[in-house]
Amino acid sequence: MNNFLDMPALDTVQPCIADPTRIRFISLLDMDISPVLPYLNAVVKGAIYNRHGHTLTVRREGRIVTLHPNKIAGAKIRDRDDAMSILSEMVDLINDCHERMDEIEPDYERRASLGVLDIYKLLPGTNCRRCGEATCLAFAAKLAKEAAGIAQCPVIYTADFQEKRKLLSLMLTDAGYSVPEFT
Numbered sequence: 001m002n003n004f005l006d007m008p009a010l011d012t013v014q015p016c017i018a019d020p021t022r023i024r025f026i027s028l029l030d031m032d033i034s035p036v037l038p039y040l041n042a043v044v045k046g047a048i049y050n051r052h053g054h055t056l057t058v059r060r061e062g063r064i065v066t067l068h069p070n071k072i073a074g075a076k077i078r079d080r081d082d083a084m085s086i087l088s089e090m091v092d093l094i095n096d097c098h099e100r101m102d103e104i105e106p107d108y109e110r111r112a113s114l115g116v117l118d119i120y121k122l123l124p125g126t127n128c129r130r131c132g133e134a135t136c137l138a139f140a141a142k143l144a145k146e147a148a149g150i151a152q153c154p155v156i157y158t159a160d161f162q163e164k165r166k167l168l169s170l171m172l173t174d175a176g177y178s179v180p181e182f183t
């Protein structure tokens with residue numbers, strides 16, 4: 001039987017934002033794997049599914065892999081060999097789930113969400129209202145509910161808040177939230 005998904009190439013490899021001794025990668029897919037994600041969510045222990053963003057995040061011994069509809073992204077990966085190994089594991093998982101979709105009950109629930117205060121601590125704290133909210137705390141509450149995106153805070157994109165931005169985007173990515181790639 002033909003596989004649903006063939007092994008993709010490593011399209012982008014860069015130093016990891018959070019840990020420069022590690023790498024991150026992106027592998028583009030020539031197909032949409034989003035229909036399989038709720039099935040993976042049902043069988044992969046500890047996976048974080050984002051129904052609205054159509055992503056599924058899986059952690060493996062400190063490495064983070066996020067499955068998007070048309071790409072697989074890895075962060076905190078040891079090296080290229082490690083990237084290929086974890087990519088191969090993900091492709092096998094996707095193909096196995098796709099083959100067993102008739103037997104698996106899909107799970108559309110997110111099993112992890114971030115606390116408002118954890119997000120707030122990484123926002124600039126200026127209460128400047130440029131995001132449209134009266135305070136950074138109100139914006140944090142919207143981010144936690146995915147009713148807003150980090151890109152709506154222009155202040156965090158200034159040089160003074162570069163470190164906080166990196167940590168916040170990593171925290172959001174880890175929890176399966178959608179984060180713009182330019183962060």
Ligand code: SF4
Binds near residue numbers: 129132133139152154
């Ligand atoms: S734009 Fe950023 S810094 Fe300003 S209030 Fe909103 S979250 Fe806070």
